[in-house]
Amino acid sequence: MQPTRAQQGIPTVSVIMANYRGGATLARALESVLAQTMGNLEIIVADDASPDDSVSVVTSIMARDERVRLLASPQNGGPARTRNLALARARGQWIAIVDSDDIVHPERLERLLAAAEHFRADIVADDLLHFHEDGSPPTLLLADHDKPLPVSAEAWVTAGMDGKLPALGYLKPLIRAEALGLLRYDETLRIGEDYDLLLRTLLAGASMWIVPEPWYLYRRHSGSISHRLSANDVDAMLANQAQLLAGIKPEAGLAHAFAQRRDALQGALDFGRLVEAIKARSPGTVLKIIARRPALLRRLWNSFTQGRQRRAATPQIAASTGLLNLDKHAALPTYVPSQDVDWSCFRRDPTWLALATQGVSAHQIIAKDAAARYAAGFIPAAAAPTPIRNQLATNAPAVAT
Numbered sequence: 001m002q003p004t005r006a007q008q009g010i011p012t013v014s015v016i017m018a019n020y021r022g023g024a025t026l027a028r029a030l031e032s033v034l035a036q037t038m039g040n041l042e043i044i045v046a047d048d049a050s051p052d053d054s055v056s057v058v059t060s061i062m063a064r065d066e067r068v069r070l071l072a073s074p075q076n077g078g079p080a081r082t083r084n085l086a087l088a089r090a091r092g093q094w095i096a097i098v099d100s101d102d103i104v105h106p107e108r109l110e111r112l113l114a115a116a117e118h119f120r121a122d123i124v125a126d127d128l129l130h131f132h133e134d135g136s137p138p139t140l141l142l143a144d145h146d147k148p149l150p151v152s153a154e155a156w157v158t159a160g161m162d163g164k165l166p167a168l169g170y171l172k173p174l175i176r177a178e179a180l181g182l183l184r185y186d187e188t189l190r191i192g193e194d195y196d197l198l199l200r201t202l203l204a205g206a207s208m209w210i211v212p213e214p215w216y217l218y219r220r221h222s223g224s225i226s227h228r229l230s231a232n233d234v235d236a237m238l239a240n241q242a243q244l245l246a247g248i249k250p251e252a253g254l255a256h257a258f259a260q261r262r263d264a265l266q267g268a269l270d271f272g273r274l275v276e277a278i279k280a281r282s283p284g285t286v287l288k289i290i291a292r293r294p295a296l297l298r299r300l301w302n303s304f305t306q307g308r309q310r311r312a313a314t315p316q317i318a319a320s321t322g323l324l325n326l327d328k329h330a331a332l333p334t335y336v337p338s339q340d341v342d343w344s345c346f347r348r349d350p351t352w353l354a355l356a357t358q359g360v361s362a363h364q365i366i367a368k369d370a371a372a373r374y375a376a377g378f379i380p381a382a383a384a385p386t387p388i389r390n391q392l393a394t395n396a397p398a399v400a401t
Helices: 023-034 054-062 079-089 108-119 153-158 193-203 231-246 252-279 283-292 296-312 350-357 370-376 386-393
Strands: 013-019 041-047 068-072 094-097 123-132 149-151 174-176 208-220
Touching (some): 013 108, 023 041, 041 054, 041 079, 068 079, 079 193, 094 108, 108 123, 108 174, 123 193, 153 193, 153 252, 252 296, 283 296
Parallel strands (some): 013 041
Antiparallel strands (some): 123 174, 149 208
8 A cells, every 4th residue: 555645744834815705716716725745735715705605615625625714704804814813823834825816737836845845944925826817827926047046035025126036925835833923914914914924034033935837827817915005004014114114223225225115115105195186186186295305206107107008008818837646645746946847858759849938937847747637727728829828738648757
């Protein structure tokens, strides 16, 4: 008899999934977690008093899979409070954060555990493949980075401001429960609560690595709140940082990083107030804000033109990464950074050849196996060039690693 994963020493993972009005996407998100190639996991769905059919969606899945648990709040309390309720019930050695409108790759947790072991990390995160419901081209958060990288508290704060890294607060990490300890989400935050929790965990001494493989499929749609900052949201984020700094004495580099972030947040606050004044058709307020901070005019114009360009862009096939072994009974895999993989043997395949002619670099290519078709299935068929679409539609055998 083959040993179970528990007998092989595979760690247990608690997947935290907060939900509010996610009935339309919740089942797909849960199915993607339940399809993980590692079995040592529990999924805690914390529903924030959703007025739709979210609870019934979860209970129907619970009836056939005992790994799913439901925490249904009687009244709405916000995403941070909802996640805290789930964290209080989590029993795993690792905590994974997954949103109820997103999708995860079948091997995501197993591969992240392998990466955590490889780097001896307390926190490990992967890249995000953004897929858009409006048909816009899918994008990678870390498109310019093809190597694993360590992240310090200072790097976490300066990301998105120093030109070296994009803002990292969108990442959905895997966190060692022991490193998280008693730290919990700040319930005053409606946006940025993940960023704040990770920052406080890093400040407490946790080590973090990011791998460039995009095993997390991040849905962008009109109902998303994470990319829309209101003035109230930014006010709460400024208050959160002030409270954090009141309790620590950061070294010079980190103190400078916090000062940069405060200035950036203040700019975002003014921009949010400008947008709200425009929507309220209050020209007097608009003129006062612009007179105080003229640079906001350029930011407003850039926001408008970028939105228009994104809507007009022609969808393209998504690029992803990773060679996969879908054997559910295999031992925990060894993490192999993508740049160390020999990709030459795949160049004979028409799919790979077509991707290569589009200028897709090796670290962005995903093997044509069951997992590749799984990811490609979330991009509209019309988005892919015909040769690639035909290849992905075939049920070809998996490529061995």
